[in-house]
Each structure stands twice: as structure tokens, then as C-alpha cells.
Amino acid sequence: MELRLATHKQFGAFSLDLDLVIQGEACGIFGPSGSGKSTLVSLVSGLMEPDRGSILLDGTPLFDSGRRIDVPPDRRRIGIVFQQPSLFPHLSVRGNLLYGLKRCAPEHRRIDLESLVRVLQLEPLLDRGVNNLSGGEKQRVAIGRAVLSNPQLLLMDEPLSALDDHLRFQIISHLKAVCREFHLPFLFISHSMLEMRLMTEQVIALAGGRVTAQTTTEHLARERMGLSPVGYINLLRLTGMRLEGGASVYRWEGGELVLPRGAQETSGGLFELSSKDIILFKRHPEAISARNLLACTVVSLFESGSRTGVELAVGQGRLIAEIVPAAAQDLNIVPGSELYAAIKASAFRKLAMAEPGESLPDSGPVG
Amino acid sequence: MPAFSSAEYSAILLSLKVSLAATVVSLPFGFLAAYLLSYGRFRGKLALDVLVNLPLTLPPVVIGYLLLILLGRHGWLGRTLASLGVPVLFTWKAAVIATAVVGFPLMVRAIRVGMEAIDPRLIQASRALGAGPLDCLLTVILPLSIRGLVAGSVLMFARGLGEFGATIIVAGNIPGVTQTIPLAIYDYASSPGGDPMALALCLVSIVLSVAVLLLHEQLGRRMTRLD
Incomplete structure (x- = not known):
């Protein structure tokens, strides 16, 4: 076309x-x-x-x-x-x-x-x-x-x-x-x-x-990351859910992510995660309440408005985190830096997108 | 109540026949006029609007007189019809024409109200799906205008039952031929001892009007249910 x-x-x-x-x-x-x-x-x-x-x-x-x-x-x-x-x-x-x-x-x-x-x-x-x-x-x-x-x-x-x-x-x-x-x-x-x-x-x-x-x-x-109130939305395809200690553990790009147990558990699906919900650490934080701590490598940095976007390689996956430019300087974050990304279990949100072949939940008529 | 003679019965039947014929004849023209006024983009739209609505404000007698000139032996329409061997003046057909002209603005208004309530997106959707303007008119606008068409028809029919001024000029007041209920009432009211008969015919008029209004209500309710 x-x-x-x-x-x-x-x-x-x-x-x-x-x-x-x-x-x-x-x-x-x-x-x-x-x-x-x-x-x-x-x-x-x-x-x-x-x-x-x-x-x-x-x-x-x-x-x-x-x-x-x-x-x-x-x-x-x-x-x-x-x-x-x-x-x-x-x-x-x-x-x-x-x-x-x-x-x-x-x-x-x-x-x-x-x-x-x-x-x-x-x-x-x-x-x-x-x-x-x-x-x-x-x-x-x-x-x-x-x-x-x-x-x-x-x-x-x-x-x-x-x-x-x-x-x-x-x-x-x-x-x-x-x-x-x-x-x-x-x-x-x-x-x-x-x-x-x-x-x-x-x-x-x-x-x-x-x-x-x-x-x-x-x-x-x-x-648009720096202009948007919700930041950049990472889209993650999670699979193979298993229950473990009151939480749901999903497989993602060769690693695992911990999410809170939702009301309607599915074996997987598409989840969103805002760039604002990822906290970066230079060294391994010993004690932290966030359920997900991922070792990652900085792939690239980009400017957006008053924020700096950090593209991270996590296993085979990619995530975008956002920080203020001063933080990038203080932590000396450059492409190739090894970092830890902490994500709260509750920061993920499931998008109710049905996969082809997956049956669609029925919705009642309105009006 | 006095007993009706054949003259009264024929006046009642003629009233119904004239009103019905006028409504049926006007319907396609009314639909077309409403469509042009609602969706048309052309020069002279205002002139058409005024022309369609003129009978609403003109005295019916004026309409009758203008029709008399138009349909008369020297009028262009009258001449054409005469050459075709169709006499119109002072026949029930003249009453139909008078009734149609007088009721036309009411019909067009009612159809327009229904037509302009159609979601313009439906018309756009139909065009984008490959329907030309005429196709869209017949398959989307017409079926969605049914409510307006019914309302317009009922209004015109009811108005037609009462048509007097224009009818008496073009059709005359010939018992058994062109005498409708209002004309018969006029006859009885202006002749000595005609009061009981005039009143009886008034009663018939009232019954017919109420019946038409009830029918309209009923149809409206049925259509609401169908939606």
C-alpha cells in the first residue's frame, strides 16, 4: 500500500x-x-x-x-x-x-x-x-x-x-x-x-x-516518555505462571518475575510496567522489599524531556527505566554499565488481551 | 340523532377517500422534498423551503383560487389535462389536489424531523461501504425515516378530513360528487332546520379525528417496541 x-x-x-x-x-x-x-x-x-x-x-x-x-x-x-x-x-x-x-x-x-x-x-x-x-x-x-x-x-x-x-x-x-x-x-x-x-x-x-x-x-x-504522566510503558509477555508462597511467579525472557496473586489468574499474557516503577542500583542492595531484583546491562541512554531513559538488557528481554539526568551522572551510568533493577510485584498490570486461539471471556449485553 | 341519507354517507366516504388519496399521492413527493431540504446542497434550497411551507401560512382560499387558475381551461396544467381527456376541476380529483397541497407542509415537516434524527455516521458508513447517494437514500435513509413517514401521513390524513377552503373553490360543493364532510356541514349549517344533521356530522368528524389520533399513538408505541 x-x-x-x-x-x-x-x-x-x-x-x-x-x-x-x-x-x-x-x-x-x-x-x-x-x-x-x-x-x-x-x-x-x-x-x-x-x-x-x-x-x-x-x-x-x-x-x-x-x-x-x-x-x-x-x-x-x-x-x-x-x-x-x-x-x-x-x-x-x-x-x-x-x-x-x-x-x-x-x-x-x-x-x-x-x-x-x-x-x-x-x-x-x-x-x-x-x-x-x-x-x-x-x-x-x-x-x-x-x-x-x-x-x-x-x-x-x-x-x-x-x-x-x-x-x-x-x-x-x-x-x-x-x-x-x-x-x-x-x-x-x-x-x-x-x-x-x-x-x-x-x-x-x-x-x-x-x-x-x-x-x-x-x-x-x-x-514521549518524559512528557507522559505514566512514563514509558514496558510491554512484557509473561508465561508459565506457578503459585509460590502467596505470589504468582511468571517466566519472562529467560528469567522470572514475581507478581502478587491476582483475582483471576491466567497462565500468562501481556503485562504493562511503567518506566517510573523501575529503580536502579549500582551494586546489589542487600535488603530490599521489592520482590523483583534483576541483574541487567545498560544498552543505551536517551533524553526525553527532563528525564533520561535507560534501555536495559535483562536476560533476553529489554526494559526501559527512567531516571533524572543527575542520577545518571552520580551513578556513572553509561552503555555497558552493570546494574540491578528493582521492581515491586504490584507494579505490573495485566492487559486483558486475548491471544489468538484463546477463548474470549463473554461480556453481557448492555442497554 | 337524525338518520343519515345516502348523501351523508357518500360525504363521509368521500372525505375518507379524498384524504387517503391525497396522503398516498403526496408521500413520495413529501419524502423527496424532506430529503432535499435535509441533505441537499443546491442553489434555491431556501426557495424550495419557502415554497413547501407556503400553504401553511397562506389562507386555503388563496391556495384554492391559485389552483383554480392553474387547473382551469386557460391554466397550463388544466390545458394539458384536458387534452389528455382528464377533467379535473369540480371532480373529486380536484379535492384530492387541494387537500394534498394544503397538507403538504405538515407532511414534509414530520418527515424531516424523523430524517434529521438519523445519525449522520450511518449515512457516512453506507457511503464508505459502497452505496451511492440513491442507494443510500433507499437502503438507509428511507427505512430509518419510517417513523416520520407514518407521522407525516397521519397528520396529512387528519388535516385532509377537515379541508374546506381550497376544496370548495376547485371542487365545488356537489352532493354525492365532491361534497365532503366539512362541505356538507357548511350546507346544513346555512340552511334552516339543518342543525341536527350538521351536529351529527360534527360528531362523525370528532370520532374520525379521535380514531386517527389513537391509531397514531398505537403505531408510535409499536415502533418504539420494535426499536
């Missing part, structure tokens, strides 16, 4: 000026609200017309003010998943899913109802009305509907913002599964760094209607 945008759009005092090329199968658009993310979605999908400029998808112009080209949204073959599911209330789940497929030219149909229903686990919902589905079910149907229209490109405009945390991570795994399974290129729009990192590796940062960075998600996350 290659999307080229060179557009100008004015709304009163706000103007959106884009000049960018997006290549690859997945890209994130990151920015605070009011940065122009949703306008970008409207311009690319044809729901809104730029004042001037051009939009090309895989070399084909979708809009070109100079050549007076403006392909209407129904001919652009661009699927959209909105923040709200926006399902057609007068149609059943099946009717909603088939709406786009029926309007897709036969030569473009490569995703069929059956395989989509399998990937998104929609079988039990098919013949229900859409008004008594739960929030997560509705969004799954909305994703299915957009995917089944067999678009060339899928735009996801804050598709998780209306969902609670628990459902958010379920839907992420569905989104990833469906895009991977059907090789569907997508743009993922969000103001959440965490969602962004779970969805894409490439990202474009927008602020005030301008592109401020086009980089990797990882780089952007490190850059």
Missing part, C-alpha cells in the same frame, strides 16, 4: 496541511484530539473534500484539485471503522455484515462471509438484531462489516475509544487477527500511545494540523 497525501483544508482558524507518503501494510496516526486525525480520515475516505491538493492510493488519484478529480466515497474502496459502531439499526448482524459485500464488484471479492465470521467469532451473533448486542460485540460487527466490503485500505478512527479497558484489548486482538489473516493494509488512528504500540510499528504524529514526526512507534514512545 502506498498513500500519498498533499492536501490543504481550512476550517475557520484551524488548517490541516498534510504532505506525506505512507508505505507498508500498517501505519498509525497519532495525535491529541484536535490535531486533525479525524479530518485526515474524512479526506482519505472522501467524506470530506480538501480545499486543494491531491490524494493518491497506489498511484491512482482519489482526489486532485488540479485535474478536477474527486472520486466519491462509494467508489474509493476504503473501509472505515468509526469510534462508535454505527451499525444499521434496521438490519440484522448478517444484514450489516453483507451491506458492503453486496456492493463490492465481484472481481474485488476475496474475503467472504464464512472466513470473516470464523476469524471474528461472529457465528452466534449472525441472526440477532444489532440493538441488543454489547458494546464489544457491536464493534466486532462494525469491524467485520468494513472488512467484508473488501476495501483496498482500512481506516480505523479511534475504534477503541468508546470501549472500556477490558474490551479494548480484546478488540485489538480481533483487529490484528483480521488484518493479518486477510492481508488488509490499514491506518490506525488513536490518541493512545499504548494502543498505537500494540497495533503498528510505523507511526505518523500529528499536532495542530501538521505532521510533527514520521517514525517508528517505539521511537515515538521513547521520545
Whole structure:
């Protein structure tokens, strides 16, 4: 997929000026609200017309003010998943899913109802009305509907913002599964760094209607560490849980981590750990209350705002810790330094993201 | 209560027939006008808005008179219809046209209220899923406007039962041919000894109006349940 945008759009005092090329199968658009993310979605999908400029998808112009080209949204073959599911209330789940497929030219149909229903686990919902589905079910149907229209490109405009945390991570795994399974290129729009990192590796940062960075998600996350109240979020895939002395012990990258016993124990999963919750020691602290003390090696240091980020190699894993620059000097932390990282057992938080193949917990209908 | 003769029965039947015909004939035009006023982007939208709503504020007699000119032997519509061998003036068809014109703004308003309550995201979703403007109109906007269409139809039908001023000018007051309930009441009220009959027909009017309103309530409640 290659999307080229060179557009100008004015709304009163706000103007959106884009000049960018997006290549690859997945890209994130990151920015605070009011940065122009949703306008970008409207311009690319044809729901809104730029004042001037051009939009090309895989070399084909979708809009070109100079050549007076403006392909209407129904001919652009661009699927959209909105923040709200926006399902057609007068149609059943099946009717909603088939709406786009029926309007897709036969030569473009490569995703069929059956395989989509399998990937998104929609079988039990098919013949229900859409008004008594739960929030997560509705969004799954909305994703299915957009995917089944067999678009060339899928735009996801804050598709998780209306969902609670628990459902958010379920839907992420569905989104990833469906895009991977059907090789569907997508743009993922969000103001959440965490969602962004779970969805894409490439990202474009927008602020005030301008592109401020086009980089990797990882780089952007490190850059924002010092600005974010939660710091940098380390994502750890923990496995092989066993109970030991009132705590849960998980395997992680060749080592072990101790977590408090949670209410719902699982054998593993994705956990988050803030860079602020890691304390570094130059020498082995003899007595310490933190349950996890890991020997590690400094890989690199980076500046972010008023903080210094320390990239640590722990076994085969990597962790980012943050310290104030003065501490880096006092402890003489440089790449190659041997340190100890202490982490409280309670600092880990499980993200309720289901793995492919893992059954999803059922959520009751709402409303 | 006095016994109705065939003239009264035919007035009641004619009222129902004229109102129903006017409602059915207006429905597609009302839907189209509501759509253009709600979603259209074109020059002359304000003019269309004024034109559609004009009968709401114009005296019905004025509408009747303008229709008389339009449908008369020298009016362009009247000439066309006459050449097709379809006489309109002073037939029940003229009453249908008068009723339709007078009730049209009420119908359009009710449909617009329903139409403008449709979540714009649904329309955008349908377009992005490959539906052209007409496709979207028929498969999303129309089914989601049902409530407004029902409300508009009921309003127009009820208003039609009471149509007097425009009807008497274009259709006359011919018993058994173009005499509807209000025209019959007018006849009885202005003739000596006609009071009991006028009152009886008033009662029929009230019963019909109440029935229509109850039907409207009932339909509204059913649709709420379906949601």
C-alpha cells in the first residue's frame, strides 16, 4: 500500500496541511484530539473534500484539485471503522455484515462471509438484531462489516475509544487477527500511545494540523516518555505462571518475575510496567522489599524531556527505566554499565488481551 | 340523532377517500422534498423551503383560487389535462389536489424531523461501504425515516378530513360528487332546520379525528417496541 497525501483544508482558524507518503501494510496516526486525525480520515475516505491538493492510493488519484478529480466515497474502496459502531439499526448482524459485500464488484471479492465470521467469532451473533448486542460485540460487527466490503485500505478512527479497558484489548486482538489473516493494509488512528504500540510499528504524529514526526512507534514512545504522566510503558509477555508462597511467579525472557496473586489468574499474557516503577542500583542492595531484583546491562541512554531513559538488557528481554539526568551522572551510568533493577510485584498490570486461539471471556449485553 | 341519507354517507366516504388519496399521492413527493431540504446542497434550497411551507401560512382560499387558475381551461396544467381527456376541476380529483397541497407542509415537516434524527455516521458508513447517494437514500435513509413517514401521513390524513377552503373553490360543493364532510356541514349549517344533521356530522368528524389520533399513538408505541 502506498498513500500519498498533499492536501490543504481550512476550517475557520484551524488548517490541516498534510504532505506525506505512507508505505507498508500498517501505519498509525497519532495525535491529541484536535490535531486533525479525524479530518485526515474524512479526506482519505472522501467524506470530506480538501480545499486543494491531491490524494493518491497506489498511484491512482482519489482526489486532485488540479485535474478536477474527486472520486466519491462509494467508489474509493476504503473501509472505515468509526469510534462508535454505527451499525444499521434496521438490519440484522448478517444484514450489516453483507451491506458492503453486496456492493463490492465481484472481481474485488476475496474475503467472504464464512472466513470473516470464523476469524471474528461472529457465528452466534449472525441472526440477532444489532440493538441488543454489547458494546464489544457491536464493534466486532462494525469491524467485520468494513472488512467484508473488501476495501483496498482500512481506516480505523479511534475504534477503541468508546470501549472500556477490558474490551479494548480484546478488540485489538480481533483487529490484528483480521488484518493479518486477510492481508488488509490499514491506518490506525488513536490518541493512545499504548494502543498505537500494540497495533503498528510505523507511526505518523500529528499536532495542530501538521505532521510533527514520521517514525517508528517505539521511537515515538521513547521520545514521549518524559512528557507522559505514566512514563514509558514496558510491554512484557509473561508465561508459565506457578503459585509460590502467596505470589504468582511468571517466566519472562529467560528469567522470572514475581507478581502478587491476582483475582483471576491466567497462565500468562501481556503485562504493562511503567518506566517510573523501575529503580536502579549500582551494586546489589542487600535488603530490599521489592520482590523483583534483576541483574541487567545498560544498552543505551536517551533524553526525553527532563528525564533520561535507560534501555536495559535483562536476560533476553529489554526494559526501559527512567531516571533524572543527575542520577545518571552520580551513578556513572553509561552503555555497558552493570546494574540491578528493582521492581515491586504490584507494579505490573495485566492487559486483558486475548491471544489468538484463546477463548474470549463473554461480556453481557448492555442497554 | 337524525338518520343519515345516502348523501351523508357518500360525504363521509368521500372525505375518507379524498384524504387517503391525497396522503398516498403526496408521500413520495413529501419524502423527496424532506430529503432535499435535509441533505441537499443546491442553489434555491431556501426557495424550495419557502415554497413547501407556503400553504401553511397562506389562507386555503388563496391556495384554492391559485389552483383554480392553474387547473382551469386557460391554466397550463388544466390545458394539458384536458387534452389528455382528464377533467379535473369540480371532480373529486380536484379535492384530492387541494387537500394534498394544503397538507403538504405538515407532511414534509414530520418527515424531516424523523430524517434529521438519523445519525449522520450511518449515512457516512453506507457511503464508505459502497452505496451511492440513491442507494443510500433507499437502503438507509428511507427505512430509518419510517417513523416520520407514518407521522407525516397521519397528520396529512387528519388535516385532509377537515379541508374546506381550497376544496370548495376547485371542487365545488356537489352532493354525492365532491361534497365532503366539512362541505356538507357548511350546507346544513346555512340552511334552516339543518342543525341536527350538521351536529351529527360534527360528531362523525370528532370520532374520525379521535380514531386517527389513537391509531397514531398505537403505531408510535409499536415502533418504539420494535426499536
